[in-house]
Amino acid sequence: MRIIPLVAKTGSPEGCDDDSGVVRKLDLPLTRREFLSGSGLLFGSLAAGSLLASLAPSAAWAVELKTLDEAQGATLMALGRVLYPHQKLPDAVYALLAKDLDAKAGASGDTAKLLADGLAWLDHTAGGSFRTASRKRRLEAVKSMEGTAFFNAVRGQCVTSLYDNDMAFAVFGYPGSAWEHGGYITRGFQDLKWLAAPPAEASPPPFF
């Protein structure tokens, strides 16, 4: 897959007050139609006016699949949303889950089969289509698979696919790398104001 990184945009130090952290540049997955040669395409766009849309130069994103088909990719995204339901995380993040599992399926026939079988079983348990089933039914289907190899593989992958990326950092307010900003020594490491400051014996002033 070819990912076209979006232009880096760093957060402003002014943003480092109590209410907002500095937010990092975004690195949206983006694939151009003309490069496509894979088995499927997942695409969408960031909601207009959302925090992420304001950080990214373009709201469109796309992920090309090499082994899984579009329906399987979309079902994995829906499964990711049941496992880790974050309203504020855009579909683009859940598409990373599909992308990473697609890569694993491409590398191992066993994994491809595990995923294909598990996804078929999910659809079956949810009464035909996991994606269009009711919320309740989706949750029941996932619960019924807890502890299976398929469940463990997808859940384990979520931990890094969903949470170790710039979009998630921005949504959860985690600024990531601090070194290039000079750390927090002058950027709010002790700016919490809703509790009294500890006395100097307990917490001496910083050295400048």
Added chain:
Amino acid sequence: MATFDYSDDSVVVVIGSGAGGGTLGNELAQKGIKVVCLEAGKRQSSALFINDEWKSFSQLAWLDRRTTSGTWRIAKDFAGLPAWICKTVGGTTTHWAGASLRLQEHEFRARTVYGEVAGANLLDWPLTLAELEPWYAKAEDKMGVTRTNGIPGLPGNNNFKVLYSGATRLGYKEVHTGRMAINSQPRDGRGRCMQLGFCFQGCKSGAKWSTLYTEIPKAEATGNFELRTGAHVTRIEHNDAGKVSGVVYVDQDGKEQRQKARIVCVAGNSIETPRLLLLSESSKFRDGLANSSGQVGRNYMRHMTGSVYAAFRQPVHMYRGTTMAGIVRDEAGHNPQRGFAGGYELETLSLGIPFMAAFLNPGGWGEDFAWWMDHYTHLAGMWLVGEDMPRATNCVTLNREVKDQWGNPVPNVHFDDHPNDVAMRNHAFTQGERIYQAAGAIRTFRTPPYPSTHNLGTCRMSSREGDGVVNKWGQTHDIGNLFISDGSQFTSGGAENPTLTIVTLAIRQADYIARQMSEHAI
């Protein structure tokens, strides 16, 4: 930097360059003793460290295969990763948080003070606090520990403010920004802490003490010290007289090498150290080197641990600034009325989003898990660390079914929590939650132990030969020129983070080795 010949049998070989090995190697080199330090990992630097949790983890962590067994939750959550330690020059002092506390007087006499504890293999140290005090003072000076040697404490971050507020409202008295081997002001050629918040990822400002950029370059400057990186020791050899004569290692090109030695000191951290002794079994030492007591690998301790995270209505941004930003010491004493022996510390801790997802509740999913992640900016966190009971059955053994990249049996780490550990953990969880409730938490969460960061006890010190592996100098009872120079020596764990004591013992051991060498005793 010096280079020594493979056949030079006058050198001291030090295995590992972390807290124990790095310190010992430098101390010996300063005294004019020739040292070859063999380190399995590669050399990084502050410039190369990465402010990114997973990338840094792959850069620094020890990821060779290991297996687990026992009833501890780690065996289920992280079956292949019993310990969170490093394979890199500087060892785990690249990852460590810097908390530097002395053991308490009574902790050296755990068996006497706690009495017989069923299911525990408690023993008094062959050492007292009074004997160690002058050495502790040297270690604190070397490491630049705050609140010692006139060095001011670090400024507390937001995470500390929450801890301080809750703890003092609860009536705790000893609450401050800790004794940390992190520069609060420039010292020893290193700058002051920039409050980066990536202490676990290698300190990019060099404010935090690590043997990587303190002991090792100082040792190299003496001309008596050679560091070989990517050198993974697989065997310690001995002669007919039963003295160790050298080591075999796989070098950075994957080639096997043999380095002769007058003395061998093992400081590979408490899993690799006993593993290496066991791997060095021979027809003369069928159960492994220095194992006539049968105690090599046993009494593995990992400290009672756990974490408490709490969500607040208002933002905290706990990730800003030092990871371990402050401490509550009031529970550190031995007070059996609480229902357990020994004590514990409560220390702030913070994880970034990637590690939070992995460690908050391993295996967890669903709306509740998502709720905690959604509240990330409004969380405060603390780590609980206390004394756990040594048990003969908690042990590092060779798993002959599974082989590492060099074809050697991997270590298996077996651990069952002692009822005392469980009782202490529950007490600590409750107190941690009460602290945050007193500060106004809307919800609190009990996070189970992370893979072990404090690994101790697998070659313990004892006055009697049958009770342990080494004497009070870390010299093995069985083989006079074989030393253990890391946390494996600990007879019992104490409540305190162990590294200051490891460094203290290494400084003292260097002194002993130098004396023994000049007296031609070894």
